[in-house]
Amino acid sequence: MSAAARMIIDSTDDLARRISDFGDASPKYDQLFEGYARLALQPGSAVLIFASNGVEFLFHWIAVLANGYVPCAIAPSTKTSLVSALQKSLNIAAIIGPQLDPVRYQAKHVARIGAFNAAVCDRTPPSYEPFDVLILTTGTSGSQTACVHTVESLVCNASMTNKALSITSADKQLVVLPMYHSYGLITQSIGAIISGCELKIDGPPFNANRFADVIRKNRISICGITPTIARDLLKRGTVLPALRSLSIGGDRVSPEEVMSLLSKSFINELYITYGLTEAGPRVSVLPAHIAPVETYDSVGMAFSAISTRIEMPDADGVGHLFVKTPSVCRRRVGGNILRQPFTSDGYLETGDLFTKDAAGYLRYVGRKADILIVKGEKLNTRSIDLIAQLHPDVEFARTTADDMNSLITRLWARDDKMLDLEEIKRLLRSSLRLHEVPDTIIQERNAVFHK
Amino acid sequence: MTNIEDCLKDILIEDLFVEFEKDGILPTYSLRQDLGIDSLGFVELKEQVEKRFSVVISDDDFTPENFSTISSLTSLINRCAVPTGVGSSNVVS
Numbered sequence: 001m002s003a004a005a006r007m008i009i010d011s012t013d014d015l016a017r018r019i020s021d022f023g024d025a026s027p028k029y030d031q032l033f034e035g036y037a038r039l040a041l042q043p044g045s046a047v048l049i050f051a052s053n054g055v056e057f058l059f060h061w062i063a064v065l066a067n068g069y070v071p072c073a074i075a076p077s078t079k080t081s082l083v084s085a086l087q088k089s090l091n092i093a094a095i096i097g098p099q100l101d102p103v104r105y106q107a108k109h110v111a112r113i114g115a116f117n118a119a120v121c122d123r124t125p126p127s128y129e130p131f132d133v134l135i136l137t138t139g140t141s142g143s144q145t146a147c148v149h150t151v152e153s154l155v156c157n158a159s160m161t162n163k164a165l166s167i168t169s170a171d172k173q174l175v176v177l178p179m180y181h182s183y184g185l186i187t188q189s190i191g192a193i194i195s196g197c198e199l200k201i202d203g204p205p206f207n208a209n210r211f212a213d214v215i216r217k218n219r220i221s222i223c224g225i226t227p228t229i230a231r232d233l234l235k236r237g238t239v240l241p242a243l244r245s246l247s248i249g250g251d252r253v254s255p256e257e258v259m260s261l262l263s264k265s266f267i268n269e270l271y272i273t274y275g276l277t278e279a280g281p282r283v284s285v286l287p288a289h290i291a292p293v294e295t296y297d298s299v300g301m302a303f304s305a306i307s308t309r310i311e312m313p314d315a316d317g318v319g320h321l322f323v324k325t326p327s328v329c330r331r332r333v334g335g336n337i338l339r340q341p342f343t344s345d346g347y348l349e350t351g352d353l354f355t356k357d358a359a360g361y362l363r364y365v366g367r368k369a370d371i372l373i374v375k376g377e378k379l380n381t382r383s384i385d386l387i388a389q390l391h392p393d394v395e396f397a398r399t400t401a402d403d404m405n406s407l408i409t410r411l412w413a414r415d416d417k418m419l420d421l422e423e424i425k426r427l428l429r430s431s432l433r434l435h436e437v438p439d440t441i442i443q444e445r446n447a448v449f450h451k
Numbered sequence: 452m453t454n455i456e457d458c459l460k461d462i463l464i465e466d467l468f469v470e471f472e473k474d475g476i477l478p479t480y481s482l483r484q485d486l487g488i489d490s491l492g493f494v495e496l497k498e499q500v501e502k503r504f505s506v507v508i509s510d511d512d513f514t515p516e517n518f519s520t521i522s523s524l525t526s527l528i529n530r531c532a533v534p535t536g537v538g539s540s541n542v543v544s
Contacts, residue, residue: 022515023484052483076487080470099485104470178489203483205493207513236510375491429468434491 004155005131009066011193012059019192021054021201027114032063035113041093043068044126046134048086050097052076053179053203056115058189060096063113065151068130069093072146073180080104081431082144089144089334090134091127094120127333135182137277137332145337147277147329157280157327158191160303164285165245165271167222169196174220176202176211176229182281183249187273188224197222208238216241227251228375230261240266249273249282251373252364255296258288274299274362278341278348280327283308284362298361309347310356318365321354322347372401377435384409384438387431391424393417399438409438419443455504455525462499467492478522483515493518500524506531 001009012029020026041047047064049071051057057073064071072090074083076097086092087105095105100117102110107119128134133154134146167173173192177184179201192199200218206229214220221244225233230248233240234257246267253272261270270288275281286300302308306325313319324347331340341349353365372379381399388397388409396412409428413419421441429437460476463469469476469486482488488496496518497508506528508517517527 050487052487052489054484075489076484077489077492078487079468097487099471099480101470203515204488204490205497205513205515205518206490207510209511210514377491433489434467434495 002131002150002152004150004152005065007155008062008151008190008193012062014196015058015193015199018196018198019055019058019201020199021203023054023056027056027059029059029063032059032114033066035111035118036063036067036069039067039094039109039111039113039118039120041067041069041120042123042126043130044070044128044132045093045123046070046072046090046126046128048083048092048095049073049180050076050078050083050095050100051116051180053175053184053201055201057179058201060114060116061185065131065133070126070128070130070132070134072134072136073185074136075178075180075433077433079431079433085144086136086334087121090146091122091124093122093124093126094118132330134333135185135277135281135329136180145332145334148331148333149280149327149329153280153327153329154186154190155194157282157325158186158194160305160327161187161273161282161285162191162195164282164287164303165222165247166269167191167195167197167245171195171197171221171244172200172219173197174200174202174215174218174223176206177224177226182275182277183224186280187249187275187282206232208233208236212238212240215243221245222247224249227253227257230257234260240264242266243268245269245271247271247273247285249275250378255293258296259293262288272299274364276350276352278329278332279306279323279325279350280329283323283325283350286361295361298357298363300362301360302362307347308356308360308362310354311349313355317355318353319355321350321352321356321362323350324348372405372407374401374405374407375435377433379436381407384428384432384436387428388424390431391419391427393419394424406440407436407438408440408442410442410444412444453525455528456521458503459500459521459524462496462503463488466499467495476521478525479520481520482518482524488518500528504528504532 047069049060061071096116096118098116102119105119105121109120111118131151133149136146175184175188179185224247272286272288273282274284284300284302286298308323310319311322328348352367355363384399385397388394393413394411395414399409401407456478460473
């Protein structure tokens, strides 16, 4: 076992004292550990954890890891059809979650671990190694893909982020972002484990006044939010208790928004970050409170241990960002991945278009065409199209976003059939998460069908 | 079970596509932990509740505590209901 894995696993006694949520009961880590041991899965077996934010989720995640299995967190709202697809594409051995119905997943063995049900689905040879971690890349790479990280790479990235944001054991961190995403899990939760800071976990629904109240009552000093939450706070004119630092990541923040946030007296330090799951996830940070105003349109400079380069820049310097980081994933798995996004000299292709100025400031320009941010959530339009194409009458689907950021799915029918659009919408709603369901579905005539 | 609880279960199944049998949803289940409602799901749930029960849920009432279970949400709807019963009298048992 690596030192990083040992540190995470050994943290549970101490963590129990400095982590809390708003639930009634605290799980007993030892019981969870023993519960997973009794499943007797092969080392390296992947375990899908279906749970919302909470201490219990984090302790299950660590107990899975400590048993030599491979934890994979997933949104609890994920539909059975996608989970079944993930079972196959990621070679998932067991699925756990509160109120999980084992019958849906053709479970061969069922157990109760803590407050969660465990369904053992498959005992085929695992595809991973003990102390690997699977992080789903729902937004960036399609719905059935994941990055295989090691615990070391995640601890390395969390450590780089802690250093960049000056996070220490004296801090009290609030998690409001989903812990099944890399920011909440790695940057905040693993970051808190290794920094020794206190961790308060909250969950949806998000409410600006309650957010302020939780910060005040728990004397929170640091918090990470999305640009969508930041815009909501600005729009409402919410006054927060003084925070030592606020970090924002996940989407673009405009220079005007950076200036508005900096004008708030309750934000002492403001960090704008950029990352992607494959990189572990954080790559760069802009400490806006001390940065020159002309850099407010950037995501700052890469962490000191990370190298970046812009491939094939155009006349304006816009090109594909490649990064070389010690926290890079081992590989991507699942779906129809035909090639790994790595170069022979160890750089990772981010799929994002950037410029980089002489000082090293990175400025985001755009993403690959299939990736959109809708309602604050990253999504891959290809995933929506693939679900629509499961309908027997649909030959081809293409999803785009209009100027108002609402999703439109255009459908082309087989044999010029008239499509039942209501039925197709039901199919989409039963398979996709709410933010992925298109606002409008249109049937196009086959004469304008261009694949 | 009140009609409000019954209607909330319909919303969860028909509008939020929660994958549970109606009879399998207990009023004490956590909407977040047991039924897997996420942040956008709660926004959708609030909108559907406002529409179906003709109530307005203020930002201050849109909290994890009020949206904890079907029981707590039922209590909130009863508190928010217009005294004349407009829109909600046909669902309260």
